Amino acid sequence: xxxxxxxxxxxxxxxxxxxxLTTGQQRALQDLWPRFGLETTATLDLDSVFGxxxxxxxEIGFGNGDALLTMAANQPETDFIGIEVHRPGVGxxxxxxxxxxxxxxxxxREDAVPVLGNCLPDDCLDRLLLFFPxxxxxxxxxxxxxxxxxxxxxxxxxxxxxxxxHMATDWENYAQHMLEVTDRSAAFxxxxxxxxxxxxxxxxxxxxxxxxGQRLGHGVWDLxxxxx
Numbered sequence: 432x433x434x435x436x437x438x439x440x441x442x443x444x445x446x447x448x449x450x451x452l453t454t455g456q457q458r459a460l461q462d463l464w465p466r467f468g469l470e471t472t473a474t475l476d477l478d479s480v481f482g483x484x485x486x487x488x489x490e491i492g493f494g495n496g497d498a499l500l501t502m503a504a505n506q507p508e509t510d511f512i513g514i515e516v517h518r519p520g521v522g523x524x525x526x527x528x529x530x531x532x533x534x535x536x537x538x539x540r541e542d543a544v545p546v547l548g549n550c551l552p553d554d555c556l557d558r559l560l561l562f563f564p565x566x567x568x569x570x571x572x573x574x575x576x577x578x579x580x581x582x583x584x585x586x587x588x589x590x591x592x593x594x595x596x597h598m599a600t601d602w603e604n605y606a607q608h609m610l611e612v613t614d615r616s617a618a619f620x621x622x623x624x625x626x627x628x629x630x631x632x633x634x635x636x637x638x639x640x641x642x643x644g645q646r647l648g649h650g651v652w653d654l655x656x657x658x659x
Contacts, residue, residue: 456522463525469512469539471550480537481510489551489589490514490560491543491577494640496524498562501636503536509557514539514546544582553588558595563640566602578609580616587618590658595622598654599635601644606652619656629655 452460469475478484486509493499493513503511513536515521521540528536539546564577578598586596596619600606606628614625623629631637631653641651 452519452522455526456519459522459525459529460518463529464538467525467528467536467538469537471539471541471546473550474552475550477510477512477552477555481535483510485510485535486557487512487555488558488560489556490562492561492564493520493524494563494638495520496527497638498636499524499536500527500531500533502634503533504531506634507535509535511536512539513537514541514543516540516542543577544585547585547589551589554591556590556594558597559586559590560635561596561598562635562638563600564598564605566600566605568602568604573608576605576608578605578612580612583613583616584618587616587658592658594658596654596656596658597632597635599631599651601641601649601651603650603652606654609652609654613654613656616656618658620659622655622657629653 469480477487488502488506488509489512490499490502491514493515494517496513496515499511499513503509513524515524515538518540521538524536524538539550541550561577566576583596590596596613598609598613600609610621610626610628613619614621621627631651632655635653644651
């Protein structure tokens with residue numbers, strides 16, 4: 432058997448770094464997943480999932496869920512879908528959703544790319560958020576960055592015309608990469624003008640992670656694009 436006989440392995444943009452679950456997170460995963468979790472066996476009917484028709488925002492990689500919780504609490508008229516592969520973060524978000532009595536959030540614990548490709552209908556999102564994705568800062572790992580031309584075109588299929596793609600990173604090299612890739616897409620228009628970054632919109636909370644970086648002198652770059 433030669434190398435061509437082996438099936439190619441999909442390059443993932445994330446690594447499953449599973450920390451230890453707290454008792455509360457474990458309970459939340461067991462007891463609250465049926466209420467807030469989504470399974471991806473077929474294309475989702477979002478009106479049925481949320482029991483209403485409303486603006487829809489998807490966040491890819493919500494981490495510990497702080498930003499998603501704040502946005503959902505501040506925008507009850509909007510439905511939010513969060514995607515995250517790490518169970519501690521999912522468990523924490525589930526617990527907080529119950530404690531805050533929020534009903535406008537649903538969670539997917541899957542790889543975002545197949546979820547977008549197979550489980551979400553086209554033109555279903557008013558806003559898509561990608562905040563502080565893994566920068567894969569070593570040059571040999573840049574191929575693992577989730578923001579690539581093919582990924583941007585996938586997002587274009589899911590975001591409605593007039594909808595917004597919002598990305599943010601604290602790695603300047605990755606910000607430049609995001610800018611170059613997305614500016615080249617015919618499906619999106621840079622809200623700040625080609626080659627420019629946007630100011631942070633009021634709806635994006637400043638997370639503890641971001642605050643720590645700012646104290647260390649790290650910059651943060653926001654990129655907003657309209658689907659055209």
